[in-house]
Amino acid sequence: MNNKLRLLSHSATLQTLYRLALVYVVLMLTRVAFFIYNSDLIGSVEGGEWWSLLCGSLKFDTVSMLYINAPFILFALLPLRWRERGWWQKSLFWYYFIVNSLLVVVVNMADGVYYHYAQKRFDAEEIFFADNANTPLLLVRFLVENPLMALWGAMLIALLWFGYRRRLKVEPIFAGVWYYVSGVVVFLAAVALAIGGIRGGFTRMTRPITLSNAALYSDSPAKMTLILSNPFCIIRTMSTGDKYPSYFSDEELATIYSPEHFPTPRAEGDVAPLKGRNVVLFIMESFSAEHSAYLCPEVYEGSEQQGFTPFLDSLMQQGYCFKQMYANGKRSIQALPAVWSSIPSFKSPFANMAQAVAEQCALPEILASQGYGTHFFCGSDHGSMGFGAYARMAGIENLYSRQTYIERRGSDDFDEFWGIWDEEFIDYMGEVLSEQPTPFFSTIFTLSSHHPFVVPERYAAHLPEGYTPNHRCVAYVDEALRKFFSKYGGEEWFRNSVFIFVADHVSSEKYAAKTKVSPGDYHTFGFIYAPESGLQGECADVVSQIDIMPTLLGLMGNEQPYFAFGRDIFAAEQRQAMSVNYDNSCFQAITADYMVRFDEQRVIGVFAREDELCEENLVGKVDVLAIERELKAMIQSYGERIAAKNYLVTQP
Numbered sequence: 001m002n003n004k005l006r007l008l009s010h011s012a013t014l015q016t017l018y019r020l021a022l023v024y025v026v027l028m029l030t031r032v033a034f035f036i037y038n039s040d041l042i043g044s045v046e047g048g049e050w051w052s053l054l055c056g057s058l059k060f061d062t063v064s065m066l067y068i069n070a071p072f073i074l075f076a077l078l079p080l081r082w083r084e085r086g087w088w089q090k091s092l093f094w095y096y097f098i099v100n101s102l103l104v105v106v107v108n109m110a111d112g113v114y115y116h117y118a119q120k121r122f123d124a125e126e127i128f129f130a131d132n133a134n135t136p137l138l139l140v141r142f143l144v145e146n147p148l149m150a151l152w153g154a155m156l157i158a159l160l161w162f163g164y165r166r167r168l169k170v171e172p173i174f175a176g177v178w179y180y181v182s183g184v185v186v187f188l189a190a191v192a193l194a195i196g197g198i199r200g201g202f203t204r205m206t207r208p209i210t211l212s213n214a215a216l217y218s219d220s221p222a223k224m225t226l227i228l229s230n231p232f233c234i235i236r237t238m239s240t241g242d243k244y245p246s247y248f249s250d251e252e253l254a255t256i257y258s259p260e261h262f263p264t265p266r267a268e269g270d271v272a273p274l275k276g277r278n279v280v281l282f283i284m285e286s287f288s289a290e291h292s293a294y295l296c297p298e299v300y301e302g303s304e305q306q307g308f309t310p311f312l313d314s315l316m317q318q319g320y321c322f323k324q325m326y327a328n329g330k331r332s333i334q335a336l337p338a339v340w341s342s343i344p345s346f347k348s349p350f351a352n353m354a355q356a357v358a359e360q361c362a363l364p365e366i367l368a369s370q371g372y373g374t375h376f377f378c379g380s381d382h383g384s385m386g387f388g389a390y391a392r393m394a395g396i397e398n399l400y401s402r403q404t405y406i407e408r409r410g411s412d413d414f415d416e417f418w419g420i421w422d423e424e425f426i427d428y429m430g431e432v433l434s435e436q437p438t439p440f441f442s443t444i445f446t447l448s449s450h451h452p453f454v455v456p457e458r459y460a461a462h463l464p465e466g467y468t469p470n471h472r473c474v475a476y477v478d479e480a481l482r483k484f485f486s487k488y489g490g491e492e493w494f495r496n497s498v499f500i501f502v503a504d505h506v507s508s509e510k511y512a513a514k515t516k517v518s519p520g521d522y523h524t525f526g527f528i529y530a531p532e533s534g535l536q537g538e539c540a541d542v543v544s545q546i547d548i549m550p551t552l553l554g555l556m557g558n559e560q561p562y563f564a565f566g567r568d569i570f571a572a573e574q575r576q577a578m579s580v581n582y583d584n585s586c587f588q589a590i591t592a593d594y595m596v597r598f599d600e601q602r603v604i605g606v607f608a609r610e611d612e613l614c615e616e617n618l619v620g621k622v623d624v625l626a627i628e629r630e631l632k633a634m635i636q637s638y639g640e641r642i643a644a645k646n647y648l649v650t651q652p
Contacts, residue, residue, distance in 0.1 A: 030108035056217030056227040109153040117508035123237040242347040244639020257633035272557025278497035287503035289523040311482035325526025326579035335504035338545035342564030346582035351390040358645035365395025377444040379419035422448040423480035468509035514612035544579035
C-alpha cells in the first residue's frame with residue numbers, strides 16, 4: 001500500500017479527537033486565568049459548586065470549540081485521499097493554530113481583563129467600538145498593565161503549536177474500499193455530533209443553547225460569566241435582532257404596564273417649580289454610589305478618608321437626592337438612551353440597534369419644541385463611541401467635542417487617551433453656555449474617571465490616593481465640578497438653571513464587598529440641584545436612569561403626553577418603583593424589598609435587600625408574583641415597541 005495512505009480513517013479520527021481535546025484543555029486554562037484575575041468580583045467557589053460549574057463550562061466550551069473548529073473537523077475527516085497529502089495537512093495545521101490562537105486564547109485572555117472593567121463577557125456588542133482612534137493605545141496599555149496575562153496567553157499559544165505537532169502511533173486496519181466506507185461513517189457521525197454539540201442536545205425539544213443557559217448551573221451572575229466562554233459569546237450575540245417573549249394579551253398588558261404617559265393637568269395656581277429653567281445634565285463616568293460618604297456612609301465607618309466627593313456630597317444635601325439610584329446598564333452607550341429618552345438597553349445597547357433609527361420624542365427634542373437650544377458636550381473625538389450619532393437622534397442640535405475644544409483653546413489639554421481633561425472641558429462648557437440665548441438644554445459626558453485612571457500631574461500630589469485606582473480620578477472630577485460652580489455660580493443663566501447629576505454606570509474598580517455583586521454594582525449617583533428653587537430633600541424609593549426624563553418633565557410643568565419606560569417619581573402613578581436591567585443574560589428587577597432575577601421563563605433568584613452579598617436565594621420562600629408580573633409586562637412592552645420601532649404615544 002502507498003505510504004501516503006497509511007494514515008487511514010481511524011488514525012485521522014484519533015488525531016482529530018486529540019487535537020480537539022487540546023482545545024478543551026486550553027479553554028479550561030483560559031478560564032482558570034479568568035477566575036484568578038477576577039476572583040474578587042466572582043467570589044469564592046464552594047466545594048459543592050465546582051461540579052455544576054465544571055459541567056456548565058464543558059457544555060459552553062463544546063459549543064465554542066465546535067463553532068470555530070467546524071471547518072477543521074470537516075476537512076480533517078473528509079473521506080478523500082487528498083487529506084493524507086502534505087499540503088492538505090499543513091493547511092489544516094495553520095487553520096487550527098491561527099484560529100484557535102486568536103479566538104480561543106487571545107479573545108478569552110483579553111476577556112479576562114475586559115470583564116474586570118465591564119462586568120460582562122466580551123461579545124458582538126464590543127465590536128462596534130473596536131474602531132475608536134484610541135483603541136490601539138489602550139490595547140498596548142492593557143498589555144503593559146497585565147504582563148502575567150500576556151505571558152499566560154503566550155504559553156497557551158505555544159501549547160497549541162507543540163501539542164498539535166505531536167504524532168500518534170497508529171496501526172492501519174482498513175484499506176481499499178474500507179477506507180472510504182469507514183471514512184464516510186466517521187464523517188457522518190462527526191457531523192451529527194457537531195450539530196448536537198452546537199445545539200446543546202439531540203432531542204427535537206432542545207433549543208439552541210444561549211447565554212441564559214448558564215443560569216442552569218449557577219444562580220450567581222458572576223459565576224455564570226465564569227461558565228461562559230468565547231467565541232460562543234461573540235457568535236451567539238451576532239444576530240439580526242433580539243427576541244423578547246410575550247406573556248399577556250394586548251388588553252391585559254395595557255392594564256399592567258404602558259410606556260405611554262398622559263400627565264394630569266395641574267390645578268389652577270399650582271406652579272411647576274422648574275418651569276422655564278435651563279437644564280444642565282452631567283453624566284459622570286463611573287460614579288459609583290460608594291465613592292460618596294453621603295450616599296454610603298457605612299463604607300467609610302472608622303476610615304480616615306470620608307469619601308472622595310466632598311463637593312458633590314454638599315451639593316446633594318442642598319438639592320433633591322435619589323439615594324437609591326440605579327443604572328439601567330453597565331455601558332456608557334446604554335446611559336444616553338436611558339437618560340435622554342427613558343429607553344433602557346437590555347440584550348443589546350439601544351443606541352446601537354437598527355431599531356433605534358426611528359422617530360422618537362426624547363427629552364432634548366421635547367424641550368427643543370418649546371424653544372430650547374440643545375447642546376451635547378463630550379471631550380472625546382467627534383463621533384466617538386456613537387454618542388454624537390445618538391445625540392442627533394434624540395434631537396440635539398449642537399455637538400461639542402475634542403475638535404471644537406482645540407479650535408478654541410488649543411490641544412494642550414488632551415489626556416492622551418480619551419479626550420480633554422474634565423476640568424478644562426467642563427469649564428469650556430460653561431464658557432459656551434454663557435454665550436447662548438436662554439432657555440437651553442445641555443448635557444456633558446465626563447471622561448477622566450475612566451481607565452487608565454490618571455489625573456493631571458499638577459494634581460497627583462494633592463488628591464487622595466484612595467482605596468481603588470479610580471478614587472483619585474473621582475476626587476479630581478469632584479474638584480473640577482467645584483471650580484465650575486465657583487466660577488459660574490453668580491451668572492444669571494446659572495441661577496436660572498436646573499442641574500441634574502447622574503452616573504453612566506458604576507466604576508470597574510470596587511471597594512466595598514456589597515458593590516461587587518448586584519444590586520450594589522448598579523448603585524450610582526443621582527440628584528437634582530436647582531438654585532433658589534426650594535427643591536430639596538431625598539427620595540428613599542428605588543429610582544433608575546429611565547426615571548430622570550419623566551420626573552424632570554413633571555417638575556417643569558409638562559402636560560403633553562410623552563413616551564417613556566420610566567416613571568415620574570412625583571406623580572401619583574400606580575407603577576411599581578423598581579429598576580430593571582439585563583445582567584449576564586437574565587433580567588433583574590431591583591425593588592425596595594427584593595432583587596429578582598428572571599430568565600424570561602422563570603424566576604431563578606430572589607434576594608432580600610438586606611442580604612447585600614446575595615448569599616441566600618429565596619426562590620419559592622417569598623411571594624414576588626407582583627414584581628414578576630410587572631417585570632414580564634415591561635419586557636413584553638419593550639420587545640413589542642422595539643420590533644415595531646414605535647417610540648411615540650399612539651393612544652388618543
